[in-house]
Amino acid sequence: xxxxxxxxxxxxxxxxxxxxxxxxxxxxxxxxxxxxxxxxxxxxxxxxxxxxxxxxxxxxxxxxxxxxxxxxxxxxxxxxxxxxxxxxxxxxxxxxxxxxxxxxxxxxxxxxxxxxxxxxxxxxxxxxxxxxxxxxxxxxxxxxxxxxxxxxxxxxxxxxxxxxxxxxxxxxxxxxxxxxxxxxxxxxxxxxxxxxxxxxxxxxxxxxxxxxxxxxxxxxxxxxxxxxxxxxxxxxxxxxxxxxxxxxxxxxxxxx
Numbered sequence: 001x002x003x004x005x006x007x008x009x010x011x012x013x014x015x016x017x018x019x020x021x022x023x024x025x026x027x028x029x030x031x032x033x034x035x036x037x038x039x040x041x042x043x044x045x046x047x048x049x050x051x052x053x054x055x056x057x058x059x060x061x062x063x064x065x066x067x068x069x070x071x072x073x074x075x076x077x078x079x080x081x082x083x084x085x086x087x088x089x090x091x092x093x094x095x096x097x098x099x100x101x102x103x104x105x106x107x108x109x110x111x112x113x114x115x116x117x118x119x120x121x122x123x124x125x126x127x128x129x130x131x132x133x134x135x136x137x138x139x140x141x142x143x144x145x146x147x148x149x150x151x152x153x154x155x156x157x158x159x160x161x162x163x164x165x166x167x168x169x170x171x172x173x174x175x176x177x178x179x180x181x182x183x184x185x186x187x188x189x190x191x192x193x194x195x196x197x198x199x200x201x202x203x204x205x206x207x208x209x210x211x212x213x214x215x216x217x218x219x220x221x222x223x224x225x226x227x228x229x230x231x232x233x234x235x236x237x238x239x240x241x242x243x244x245x246x247x248x249x250x251x252x253x254x255x256x
Contacts, residue, residue, distance in 0.1 A: 003195055017034075018031070038056060050066055051069050140245060151207055178220070184241055198223025200241070220248070
């Protein structure tokens with residue numbers, strides 16, 4: 001079971017600024033126009049999965065963010081060897097928070113920890129933890145309340161570290177895409193926790209766009225519920241109610 005959220009809701013804007021067209025094969029194309037003259041164009045397949053997303057600047061230039069339509073060299077099922085990491089674990093999984101910005105920036109800008117065999121689709125990345133593990137991650141130290149996706153007001157300084165790091169990265173690489181993963185602790189039903197974790201990822205994505213101006217099209221969210229517990233316990237555990245962030249551009253593009 002998985003959960004899929006409609007990230008168009010994060011793009012904001014008035015209804016008349018949004019144009020949806022039906023394409024062949026059950027695909028749809030959504031164009032969201034911005035006040036500055038730019039536009040974000042998203043093509044989805046019949047199941048709603050993103051095939052292509054580009055940002056068109058006011059001067060007509062297109063910045064490709066996601067392109068799952070391009071031919072890939074290998075379509076075989078994903079099979080990976082056990083992951084070998086030759087860097088300290090606290091630099092592979094970085095605890096984000098106040099005073100941690102240098103490590104956060106290093107983790108988000110670092111290349112994959114092992115070769116990327118080919119360009120992978122966004123769906124493959126979303127559904128394979130082993131594939132995502134090729135990229136370092138930042139565990140954002142926002143303490144969510146039990147059964148809540150709201151970011152506590154006193155936790156916004158934790159968002160600032162990741163927000164400024166992503167802002168600086170996009171100033172250099174405007175096509176970079178970041179996956180925001182939501183997680184819960186174990187109590188509660190599996191499907192409820194999936195929805196709650198996805199809402200937590202959405203909350204952080206909205207905060208990054210609202211407070212730091214991160215373009216929503218550069219952020220992808222996915223909830224994983226209780227599937228990847230950080231602390232192995234079936235009890236309430238606030239450290240399992242977390243959000244993880246990775247830069248996934250090298251996986252999408254198939255490069256080291």
